[in-house]
């Protein structure tokens with residue numbers, strides 16, 4: 314029987330590691346190749362439980378390196394690509410936009426070209442799945458939702474680079490007939506998220522009695538989705554989504570940042586046996602993010618109607634699980650905050 318070879322890019326990152334784990338466990342008949350550059354955000358310690366699985370391989374490489382990507386697709390005839398590799402943090406895109414254009418735009422084009430070239434004998438049974446964000450749609454006022462038909466209006470270098478890559482993926486569908494599918498998801502939270510993003514950063518700071526920075530007045534609204542629910546949606550769309558289509562993914566779970574931080578503070582007080590209100594004393598209002606999008610909210614009705622997906626967890630439950638995970642995985646958090654995890658690849662893959 315033909316083993317389906319699936320390339321996941323960015324599989325050592327937060328969402329990518331959940332996708333890799335899910336696919337490796339659910340599809341023993343596939344071989345999952347995880348291609349990752351291991352930037353500061355890529356961490357092989359996210360995948361310790363499956364790193365020796367016989368249907369899994371890790372490849373260290375840069376999607377911006379055109380020659381490397383072309384060679385890889387020639388060597389391994391992939392049947393499918395799930396593309397998550399990206400620079401993903403909005404604040405970093407404000408201080409260094411160029412890195413985002415290189416990875417998110419050029420990197421995506423390199424993968425599209427390589428897939429197109431290696432699938433020149435036909436597109437049957439093949440698929441290029443591009444993982445994108447709701448931020449491409451811009452910023453909402455107090456009401457309304459992002460639909461798949463909402464006009465693109467990205468406002469940060471990060472979201473502009475993701476919007477650009479979405480357009481290119483669609484262009485390869487219309488121009489060359491490449492079998493592509495795209496999904497745009499809202500804010501994810503859960504285990505293995507790098508503590509530069511709001512929820513893990515706040516958990517880590519509260520734990521260490523450090524100030525919890527809230528941008529502006531904390532009135533910006535985000536729609537939060539448990540990362541394993543996102544991975545489940547990705548699995549479903551990869552297998553059953555329609556070529557050329559876009560699917561929005563969201564949690565139907567809008568929170569003002571300040572309310573979310575207060576909810577987190579009460580959970581942390583309880584878990585750490587602190588007097589109620591102690592952790593909230595760490596909240597510190599800081600200068601707002603430049604061009605800070607006010608609100609994101611997603612209509613995921615299409616994905617629900619066509620493929621039957623919906624979020625599985627209530628937010629209170631997901632948040633509690635997430636706090637428990639970070640408190641139980643102190644070593645992971647320590648190695649990530651100290652930078653120690655960056656030696657793991659060398660120790661595991663080079664020195665031995």
Ligand code: NAD
Nearest residue numbers: 323325326327328350351352354355375376398399401501
């Ligand atoms: P992340 O920053 O945690 O992980 C990104 C991964 O990509 C890392 O492992 C990194 O090493 C790798 N990478 C970066 N540049 C690379 C390059 N040039 N070549 C190869 N690998 C490279 O990101 P995440 O939060 O897991 O997001 C994954 C994807 O999902 C991104 O495309 C992001 O835009 C999208 N997304 C994220 C969210 C969210 O809430 N985090 C929501 C919607 C969509």
Ligand code: DAU
Nearest residue numbers: 401402403446447448499500509510511526527528533570
């Ligand atoms: O909507 C999907 C997007 O969600 C993804 O595409 C991005 O990759 C992901 O990083 C995330 O972007 P956000 O900018 O919404 O996430 P972040 O965790 O950086 O911030 C969430 C909100 O909290 C946002 O309104 C900014 C605010 N914030 C963030 C940090 C890091 C703070 O108030 N304080 C902070 O220290």
